[in-house]
Amino acid sequence: MSILFEPLRLGDLQLANRIVMAPMTRSRAGSDALPGAEMVEYYRQRASAGLIVAEGTAPSASGLGYCRTPAIYSREQVAAWRKVTDAVHGQGGRIVLQLMHVGRAASHHNKPRGAATVAPSALRAGTRLFTDAAGMADTDEPQALTLEGIAEVIDDYRQAAINAREAGFDGVELHCTSGYLPMQFMASGSNRREDAYGGSAANRVRFAKEVLQAMAAAIGAGRVGYRQCPGNPYNDIDDADPAATAAALCDAVAPLGLAYLHIMRSPLPGLDAFALARQHSSSGLILNDGFDGESARAALEAGEGDAVSFGRHFIANPDLVERLLRGLPLAGFDRHTLYTPGARGYSDYPAYQAASLEVTP
Numbered sequence: 001m002s003i004l005f006e007p008l009r010l011g012d013l014q015l016a017n018r019i020v021m022a023p024m025t026r027s028r029a030g031s032d033a034l035p036g037a038e039m040v041e042y043y044r045q046r047a048s049a050g051l052i053v054a055e056g057t058a059p060s061a062s063g064l065g066y067c068r069t070p071a072i073y074s075r076e077q078v079a080a081w082r083k084v085t086d087a088v089h090g091q092g093g094r095i096v097l098q099l100m101h102v103g104r105a106a107s108h109h110n111k112p113r114g115a116a117t118v119a120p121s122a123l124r125a126g127t128r129l130f131t132d133a134a135g136m137a138d139t140d141e142p143q144a145l146t147l148e149g150i151a152e153v154i155d156d157y158r159q160a161a162i163n164a165r166e167a168g169f170d171g172v173e174l175h176c177t178s179g180y181l182p183m184q185f186m187a188s189g190s191n192r193r194e195d196a197y198g199g200s201a202a203n204r205v206r207f208a209k210e211v212l213q214a215m216a217a218a219i220g221a222g223r224v225g226y227r228q229c230p231g232n233p234y235n236d237i238d239d240a241d242p243a244a245t246a247a248a249l250c251d252a253v254a255p256l257g258l259a260y261l262h263i264m265r266s267p268l269p270g271l272d273a274f275a276l277a278r279q280h281s282s283s284g285l286i287l288n289d290g291f292d293g294e295s296a297r298a299a300l301e302a303g304e305g306d307a308v309s310f311g312r313h314f315i316a317n318p319d320l321v322e323r324l325l326r327g328l329p330l331a332g333f334d335r336h337t338l339y340t341p342g343a344r345g346y347s348d349y350p351a352y353q354a355a356s357l358e359v360t361p
Contacts, residue, residue: 002293002297002324002325003018003297003300003301004017004018004019004293004296004297004300004308004324005017005018005019005321005325006018007050008050008284008306008307010051010225010259010260010283010284010286010306010307011171011221011222011223011224011225011257011258011259011260011283011284012171012220012222012223012259013051013094013096013170013171013222013223013259013260014094015050015051015094015307016050016092016094017049017050017321018050018300018306018307018308019049019050019296019307019308019310019320019321019324020049020050020051020052020053020262020286020307020308020309020310021046021049021051021052021053021309021310021311021314021320022053022262022288022309022310022311022314023053023054023055023056023098023173023175023227023311024055024311024314024315025055025056025066025069025339026042026055026338026339026346027066027067027068027069027339027340027341028042028068028341028342028346029068029069029070029071030068032074032076032077032112033058033064033069033070033071033077034070034076034077034080035070035077035080035081035083035084036080037083038342038343038346038347039070039084040083040084040087041087041343041347042346042347043084043087043088043095044084044087044088044090044091045318045319045347046093046314046318046320047087047088047090047091047092047093047095048091048092048093048319048320048321048322049093049314049320049321050094050307050321051094051095051096051170051307052088052093052094052095052096053095053096053097053098053173053262053309054084054095054096054097054098054169055069055070055098056069056098056099056100056175056180057069057070057071057072057097057098057099057100057160058070058071058072058073058099058100058101058102059071059072059073059099059101059153059156059157059159059160060073060101060115060153060156060160061073061111061112061114061115062101062111062115062116062117062118062153063100063101063102063103063156063181064102064106064110064111064112064115065102065103065105065106065107065110065111065117065129065139066102066106066110066129066130067109067110067130067131067132068132068339068341069100069110072097072099072160072163072164072167073156073159073160073163077163077167078163078166078167079167081097081164081167081168081169082166082167082168084167084168085167085168085169086168089168094170095169095170096164096169096170096171096172096173096223096225097164097167097169097171097172097173098172098173098174098175098227099157099160099161099164099172099173099174099175099215100175100180101153101156101157101175101180101181101182102180102181103117103118103119103120103142103180103181103184104117104118104119104123104124104125104139104140104142104181104184104190105125105127105129105139105179105180105235106129106139106140106142107129107131107134107137107138107139107140108140109131109132109133109134109137110129110131110132116143117139117140117141117142117143118142118143118144118145118149118153118181119142119143119144119145119181119184119190120144120145120181120184120185120190120191120192120193120197120198120207121142121144121190121191121192121193121198122141122142122143122144123142123190123192124138124139124140124141124142125139125179125190125235125236126236127139127179127235127236130339144193147195150197150207153181153211154207154210154211154214155214157174157211157214157215158211158214158215158217158218159218160172161214161215161218161219161224162218162219164219165219165223170223171219171222171223171224171225171259172215172219172223172224172225173224173225173226173227173262174208174211174212174215174224174225174226174227175226175227176208176226176227176228176249177227177228177229177232177234177264178229178232178234178235179232179233179234179235179236179237180235181207182207182208182211183232183237184237185197185204185205185206185207185208186204186205186207186208186239186245186249187204187237187238187239187242187245188204188238188239188240188241188245189237189238189239189240190236190237190238191204201241201244201245201248202248202252204245204248205245205248205249205252206252208226208249208253209249209252209253212224212226212253212256212258213253213256216256216257216258221256221257221258221259222257222258222259223259224256224258224259225258225259225260225261225262225283225286226249226253226258226261226262227261227262227263227264227288228246228249228250228261228262228263228264228273228277229263229264229265229266229267229273229289230242230243230245230246230266230268230271230273230276231243231266231267231268231271231273232264232266232267233267242266242268242271243271243276246273246276246280247276247279247280250276250277250280250281251280254280254281254282254283257282257283258283259283259284260283260284260285260286260306260307261277261281261283261284261285261286262286262288262309263276263277263281263285263286263287263288263305264288264289265287265288265289265290274287274299274304274305277305278304278305284306284307285304285305285306285307286305286306286307286308286309287299287304287305287307287308287309288308288309288311291308291310292313292330293324293327296308296310312333313330315333315338315349316330316331316332316333316334316349317330317331317349318349318350318351319351319352322351322352323352328352331349333345333349
């Protein structure tokens with residue numbers, strides 16, 4: 001039997017296999033950032049994964065910034081997420097919630113009225129994003145967080161971790177890449193602060209470290225993970241030395257004993273993110289980006305990591321674990337319905353059948 005199908009323990013998380021569903025924004029949340037029935041079904045269908053990392057979810061109203069993305073700061077949101085976790089657990093699955101504060105990668109069109117857009121420094125992201133209200137829009141001019149504001153955001157994350165556990169999640173993952181708030185602090189191009197949260201790499205990773213400390217203290221380090229992708233330029237991120245920054249965060253949080261590091265392949269030539277993670281992190285390693293069943297098996301057998309996460313393959317293959325186990329062909333997904341409302345291209349992909357194998361360009 002392939003190593004992919006062997007059980008694995010990451011901190012306090014017991015996985016039935018080493019196939020992880022990566023977090024993917026799919027823009028299906030309803031009004032008030034509430035998960036709905038389609039999201040319940042979507043995650044239920046994919047519960048055979050050893051671990052599901054549910055999509056990036058805002059810890060506060062200011063953490064929202066994209067259209068139709070979920071949150072977990074209200075009692076109604078906690079109750080709605082409980083239906084998702086009950087469905088996954090009812091199928092024998094395990095699920096953690098990725099906490100994602102978008103920081104400056106936001107439009108007020110996608111936020112509740114009065115919610116601020118914040119960042120480490122008052123530097124607008126040079127990118128645009130989609131809004132239901134106004135189509136493509138520039139990102140907002142952010143407010144630079146004060147020290148008091150930083151403490152408030154850290155507490156928002158802490159409470160979100162508690163809320164996630166109340167909602168039935170087995171743990172949480174901190175999103176530290178893709179140009180969102182933790183990475184905005186970490187990158188030298190978006191962090192121009194001159195206090196304890198800016199300047200050196202050790203100072204720039206302080207925010208993410210303190211968030212992880214707060215969440216670990218709240219729900220236990222064995223139920224907390226984090227995601228990194230050194231050198232990811234998404235959302236107008238620029239860093240003078242991405243490898244050193246990523247290593248600094250790994251070193252800073254190593255004493256916490258976190259459950260895992262979800263490490264993505266770096267887009268930068270010559271930067272081996274997996275090797276960097278093995279060198280600097282003592283947590284379990286979930287490898288991500290560009291794997292198929294065979295390359296995932298080979299990576300684990302070579303000792304590169306402990307598990308492999310799949311994103312795109314889980315979109316059209318709710319039974320991905322079964323397909324990999326039996327060597328069945330994988331279905332392709334429809335790119336046109338990745339972020340559109342409704343069940344089409346989301347929860348309507350079938351389990352294995354010949355008709356499901358067409359790829360829509």
